[in-house]
Amino acid sequence: MIKSPLRYPGGKSRAVDLISTLVPDFDEFREPFLGGGSIFIYLKQRFPKKKFWVNDLHFNLFKFWEMCQKDVNAVIDKVYEWRNQFTSGKELHKFLTDNISNFNDLEKAAAFFTFNRITFSGTSESGGYSEQAFHGRFTESSIQRLRKLGSLINGTKITNHDF
Numbered sequence: 001m002i003k004s005p006l007r008y009p010g011g012k013s014r015a016v017d018l019i020s021t022l023v024p025d026f027d028e029f030r031e032p033f034l035g036g037g038s039i040f041i042y043l044k045q046r047f048p049k050k051k052f053w054v055n056d057l058h059f060n061l062f063k064f065w066e067m068c069q070k071d072v073n074a075v076i077d078k079v080y081e082w083r084n085q086f087t088s089g090k091e092l093h094k095f096l097t098d099n100i101s102n103f104n105d106l107e108k109a110a111a112f113f114t115f116n117r118i119t120f121s122g123t124s125e126s127g128g129y130s131e132q133a134f135h136g137r138f139t140e141s142s143i144q145r146l147r148k149l150g151s152l153i154n155g156t157k158i159t160n161h162d163f
Contacts, residue, residue, distance in 0.1 A: 001045055002152055005145045006064075006116050007137070008036025016042045028053060032163050034065065044152055053157040060100070060112040060125065062160040067109035069158060072150030078110035079143055089118055089134030100125065117142055 004011070012019055016038055023029075023043065028051035031040045040054050056062050067075050086092035096111045103111060112125075117138040120130045 002041060002148050004036045004038045004041050005149060006036040009121055011036040012038045026050065055159045055161050057160065057162050059160060060108045063105050063108040064112040066158050067106055068146060068149050069153045069156065072146055074106055075109050076143060076146050078106055079114055082114060089131060090129055093118060093129040
């Protein structure tokens with residue numbers, strides 16, 4: 001089973017087995033506060049023929065999911081580009097912080113993932129840089145996990161609405 005590529009505050013990855021037993025039969029699964037998407041990813045794999053609609057208000061997180069669906073390889077390529085360009089995690093963090101407001105959708109998606117991997121507790125733009133996370137969580141395997149995500153979330157409605 002594929003797991004969420006994101007570390008997310010309040011994430012449900014450790015509770016998926018329990019939570020999934022509480023989900024009633026459904027025709028369409030709607031997740032209004034997607035976040036790291038652990039429950040969605042689990043259910044999408046268990047019920048691939050069902051309809052899924054996921055949403056998150058956090059714009060850069062929404063762009064991460066949307067761009068992974070549209071072209072996950074482009075997201076991966078951009079992450080690798082920055083990873084190779086910046087040998088210092090602190091410099092990479094500063095570059096992303098200073099430029100994210102001017103990034104296009106693809107860059108916002110790649111920046112969200114990168115922030116998620118190099119900050120304390122995966123708190124993204126609001127989290128402080130973590131040297132330990134840069135070396136221990138921003139790894140080849142963490143980036144490669146994105147590859148399977150694109151095909152998995154294909155056909156899912158992904159939105160950025162407020163509730």
